[in-house]
Amino acid sequence: MKTSNVLFKGGQVLDPVAGTITVADVLVQDGVISRVESDIEAPGVDIVDCNGKMISPGWMDMHVHFREPGQEHKETIATGCAAAMAGGxxxxxxxxxxxxxxxxxxVVEFIIERGEKTPVDVHPIACVSRERExxxxxxxxxxxxxxAVAFSDDGDPVYDAGLMRRALEYSSMLGKPIINHMEDLSLNPHGHMHEGVVSTRxxxxxxxxxAEEVMIARDILISEFTGGHVHVAHISTGRAVDLVRDAKARGINVTAEVCTHHFTLTDQAVEDSSYSTAVKMHPPLRTDADILAIKEGLRDGTIQAICTDHAPHASFEKEVEFIAAPFGIIGLETAWGLIGRELIRPGVLSVIDAVRLLTTGPRDILGMPNPAIASGSPANLTIxxxxxxxxxxxxxxxxxxxNTPFIGSTMxxxxxxxxxxEMLWLRESVTAAA
Ligand SMILES: [Zn+2]
Structure with a gap:
């Protein structure tokens, strides 16, 4: 897989910062982009035919669960990275x-080191609290x-407002966001799907x-008070999008991400699938009105990142009654196919805007440098x-x-x-030739 020199030929090079798409060859030497021009000749260098395809800076999913250490029967960093590669x-x-x-x-260093064996950079998000307690x-x-690139107790909220205040005071000195799983648990003691007409039926x-909106409102106030950066994990309701939009308009340091399933499926999927545990996730699938609001939030920049909340669970764990099953679905392999189907083809977003939500969007939230497709930049690309x-x-x-509800679905x-x-991964249908 180690490929230090490679010529990507004839692709449409997408620059999410400039907002341009230009047909060009991209020559990589020793892992660094050396030229971006038309008709590059590079004898002896492996060629990847990119005709009819696009090339953008490498995509980032800022919210995955790779389960290692400790739950390697669900996923390891190696298998999680394989899923990430397949997802681009x-x-x-x-x-x-x-x-x-x-x-x-x-643990932070263990995870980074495991990821280094693959072409996927694995950035750990560390806990806000010891033992996530x-x-x-x-x-x-x-x-x-x-x-560590950020702090979160995800899976659980940072429930104590005083702890959230101190966390934001410290993290702002370090220039890192606190990513909160927004849920006031007192408003959700034991729910299993969205509370609405379908759950009632x-x-x-x-x-x-x-439960989500109350916690977001609280964190917006604590962010305003401390100046710290609150990032809303997996936003799922229209009212939540409104709260974030209003806070941003007031200059508060708040950002948000949305998972692919939350603009694709509604709570009706629970009934339609006869209680398939593959549609049970946290936050739950909401309503058509929430999806419309999320799409508007993506269009107007209220939501800056699309993520998957890739949450692997073994079959024996998910093949139980709906109310006994754990929350979460895998998402890396289906992310782009759902973005194309639900956002690009219907005209909600342009390809450039969609790619921004997977590149500059998440990296800006995490304060990370954005890879560029320009001579002198380390080659970090998605085809x-x-x-x-x-x-x-x-x-x-x-x-x-x-554990995914999308088997058999059109992407x-x-x-x-x-x-x-310096590592190249290609789907079998794409050939590299010397
Ligand atoms: Zn969460």
């Missing part, structure tokens, strides 16, 4: 609800020095949108198109777990390969 991602940020959690520097802050500056205990129609099957799953747009840190 050269970078992920992984959540700290592992066992042990990412609450000490040795919501009581005592972690050693944030030590974790940052080890390579089915008799399944619901999770109201209010894709936004038009190929394909059917997602079990064979497309590279994750160790198969629009396909990632064909990635290049990062």
């Amino acid at each position: 991602f050269t970078a992920v940020a992984c959540m700290p609800n592992t066992d042990p959690p990412i609450h000490t520097r040795d 919501g009581k005592e802050l972690t050693e944030m500056s030590d974790l940052t020095e080890g390579g 089915l008799g399944v205990p619901g999770i109201p949108g209010l 894709f198109d936004a038009t190929t129609e394909w059917t997602f099957t079990e064979a497309d799953i590279k994750s160790k777990s198969h 629009v747009g396909r990632p064909f390969g990635i290049y990062n840190r």
